[in-house]
Amino acid sequence: MRVLSRLLTPAQGSVLLDNDAIHQMPTRRLAQQLGFLPQSPIAPEGISVLELVSRGRHPHQGLFKRWSAADESAVAEALAATQMSELAERHVDELSGGQRQRVWIAMALAQQTDVLLLDEPTTFLDINHQIEVLDLLTDLNRERGTTIVMVLHELNLAARYADQLVAMANGDVYAVGPPEEILTEQMVREVFGLESRVIEDPVTGKPMMIPLGRHGKEVSKA
Secondary structure, three states, X not given: OOOOOOOOOOOOOOOXXXXXXXXXXXXXXXXOOEEXXXXXXXOOXXXXXXXXXXXXXXXXXXXXXXXXXXXXXXXXHHHHHOOOHHHOOOEHHHOOHHHHHHHHHHHHHHOOOOEEEEEOXXXXXXXXXXXXXXXXXXXXXXXXXXXXXEEOOOHHHHHHHOXXXXXXXXXXXXXXXXXXXXXXXXXXXXXXXXXXXXXXXXXXXOEEEXXXXXXXXXXXXX
């Protein structure tokens, strides 16, 4: 993720975006095409939702940072898409975890990029807020055509929401493919060192992993 977001330079090879090597692209041009949300970003103290989301327009503004009708429209659309319009004047530090994450996503939407990278966007969120964020990202992908690339450690959520999974082991790519091919008992064993059972999710039909600890069988009998 750090290489994809240009925080690190690859030791070999290159990362291409529309056939252009991102590490050679001007920063402003890259920011107009690629958005990145790091893990657990921190908003400046006292900043409002509207102010933070408006920062997503910086890559599109000229030398004098003049605010345009296009900027106004992009911010309004981003707030509406994330259902944050009514909270636009609230301070970010007054919001819940799920609401704060939606604000950051709104800022990325205001940036109007075709690709959005997210590093563990559900970390430290309660399960209801995790689902809220992942549902929103799915809507962006399906309705706006935004390419979403994210790091997730919750295997069942990854399998439920992703079209393609990339399993990593010791910094290397272990396997790439649709969830049905990647989330297997063998993969969980070899990548995570964990015995499991993988069954079909009765709601989505996607694979669902059930971890087996030392007391797994005892719990099932209780």
